[in-house]
Amino acid sequence: MHVVIAGGGVIGAATAFFLAERGHRVTIVERHAIAGAASGKAGGFLALDWCDGTALGPLARRSFALHAELAERFNNPWDYRRLDTFAATASARRSLGGRGHGLTWLAAEAVVEERLGTTATTAQVHPAAFTRGLVERSGARVVHAVVTGLTIDEGAVRAVETDAGALTCDAVVLTMGPWTALARAWLPLPPIHGLKGASIVLDNPSELPPHAVFAQVETAAGGMQGPEIFTRPDGTTYVCGVGDKQSLPADPAVVAPEPNAEASLRAILEPLAPALAATPALVVQACYRPVTRDSLPIIGAVGDIDGAFVATGHGVWGILNAPATGEAMAALIGAARPPIDLRPFAPGRGAH
Ligand SMILES: Cc1cc2nc3c(=O)[nH]c(=O)nc-3n(C[C@H](O)[C@H](O)[C@H](O)COP(=O)(O)OP(=O)(O)OC[C@H]3O[C@@H](n4cnc5c(N)ncnc54)[C@H](O)[C@@H]3O)c2cc1C
Known part of the structure; x- marks a missing residue:
């Protein structure tokens, strides 16, 4: 056939x-x-x-x-690996106290709320x-x-x-x-629609452990954002979490991030992982999830x-x-x- x-x-x-x-x-x-x-x-x-x-x-x-x-x-030609996965909170407006979470690449002031997954249940x-x-x-x-x-x-x-x-x-x-x-x-x-999201891929400042973090971050303006951060074995870190309402273009080749996407993602990352927020971006990109x-x-x-x-x-x-x-x-x-x-x-x- x-x-x-x-x-x-x-x-x-x-x-x-x-x-x-x-x-x-x-x-x-x-x-x-x-x-x-x-x-x-x-x-x-x-x-x-x-x-x-x-x-x-x-x-x-x-x-x-x-x-x-x-x-x-x-x-494994595609960097499959198991991860530990955490929920964390951070704020650009006030100190949350940190509580000694032990995830050294996150801000000491950030709070790790719970473990969402282990190497038995989460991977990338x-x-x-x-x-x-x-x-x-x-x-x-x-x-x-x-x-x-x-x-x-x-x-x-x-x-x-x-x-x-x-x-x-x-x-x-x-x-x-x-x-x-x-x-x-x-x-x-x-009906099928496209839901846009922006992401950046950062060059790690130092080798980071195999972690995924789903965070809630209070921004300087007082809004809440939900970035997702995945360290990768190739020495990069992937960060997404900024959506926008731009509708789907007919041609997939012209999909591009909004001009402020990188700055927005860095501002959200700053109170959570300041060293990463200051790291050069290898890629700034956007894509559309297919939704029903x-x-x-x-x-x-x-x-x-x-x-x-x-x-x-x-x-x-x-x-x-x-x-x-x-x-x-x-x-x-x-x-x-x-x-x-x-x-x-x-x-x-x-x-x-
Ligand atoms: C920011 C972001 C983060 C995500 N993170 C995760 C994650 O961590 N884990 C997870 O499981 N999922 C994640 N997703 C969801 C995941 O990326 C999508 O569900 C998945 O990639 C959809 O795959 P697809 O093959 O259906 O569509 P696509 O990847 O969109 O592929 C469709 C292809 O069809 C081609 N095409 C379109 N029209 C035509 C045509 N007329 N003729 C020929 N070709 C055509 C396009 O060029 C494209 O290559 C994420 C999505 C986004 C946006």
């Missing part, structure tokens, strides 16, 4: 990888760059049990296990390296083109149309992240059109949930039973 994957983010990459494992021929069509959107700019934080009690729980648990398996199988990958690594290992052909539509004949997908010509196929998987919204003109899909109305991803066959599949809307957990999504999609396309129940993610919900 020849399967075309529209969009080379982490969801397309994982789907390509697991389809190839099942012996299918795969072509990925990407208009900008593999991992050029959110999948290359995310934090890469992974949690075993943070989705427990929701419909995402089984997808997250299966994905957390697959991340460990894939890293081991391929000798470098998201761009993970996405590119899966594409490479899938052996998929990558076509640099814009997907513009589908050829559907007698109730079945026959080809994927692009600005470089049509690609005949037996099935298509739409994995264009927030841009999957464009496909609502071709297929019955629920009910905050659940859209994974499965579309309508009653043979060969039409979608996998998107993974919101804040796309890097975590990519492996089990790809594994389940590959099973579904191969007419096998997916290892996890995909019914909560049915594309048909809310379609009109």
Whole structure:
């Protein structure tokens, strides 16, 4: 079977990888760059049990296990590692007292409230390296083109149309992240939106331990912000937490941070980790999370059109949930039973 994957983010990459494992021929069509959107700019934080009690729980648990398996199988080319994860608070307006938290890279005045995860339950990958690594290992052909539509004949997908010509196929998987919204003109899909967030990657002033910190910071102006900080084994630290309401541009290549994004992130970081706040930024970037109305991803066959599949809307957990999504999609396309129940993610919900 020849399967075309529209969009080379982490969801397309994982789907390509697991389809190839099942012996299918795969072509990925990407208009900008593999991992050029959110999948290359995310934090890469992974949690075993943070989705427990929701419909995402089984997808997250299966994905957390697959991340460990894939890293081991391929000798970890994407900086997978386990982390200790903490909740912390800091203020630019008043002293919180510190209470001797022992996390030496945080301000002594910051308060570490609790441990949110241990090396048994939290981990990370470098998201761009993970996405590119899966594409490479899938052996998929990558076509640099814009997907513009589908050829559907007698109730079945026959080809994927692009600005470089049509690609005949037996099935298509739409994995264009927030841009999957464009496909609502071709297929019955629920609404999908993009939620923008900015991040910076800092050169560590000294070697930092494997930590993730989810913080609440009172800014000098008196507002509360929630930065997320992940140290990385490559000697950098990733910081995100500033959102903005700018709507999704049609072209993923033009996504850029707001002019004040770096200054805002540094101001939020200052009371929490002053040495980091003064460290040069290697990258200042922004990306859009693909979000749905009910905050659940859209994974499965579309309508009653043979060969039409979608996998998107993974919101804040796309890097975590990519492996089990790809594994389940590959099973579904191969007419096998997916290892996890995909019914909560049915594309048909809310379609009109
Ligand atoms: C600031 C930030 C931090 C995050 N941190 C984490 C985290 O720590 N852990 C976690 O699990 N998740 C995190 N996420 C979420 C995660 O990044 C996303 O859920 C995930 O990357 C979505 O992957 P995707 O493949 O669906 O979409 P994308 O990465 O957006 O990929 C879609 C691809 O489709 C391509 N495309 C679009 N239109 C077309 C077209 N017409 N033709 C061909 N190609 C097209 C795009 O160029 C793009 O490459 C974060 C997100 C943000 C914004």
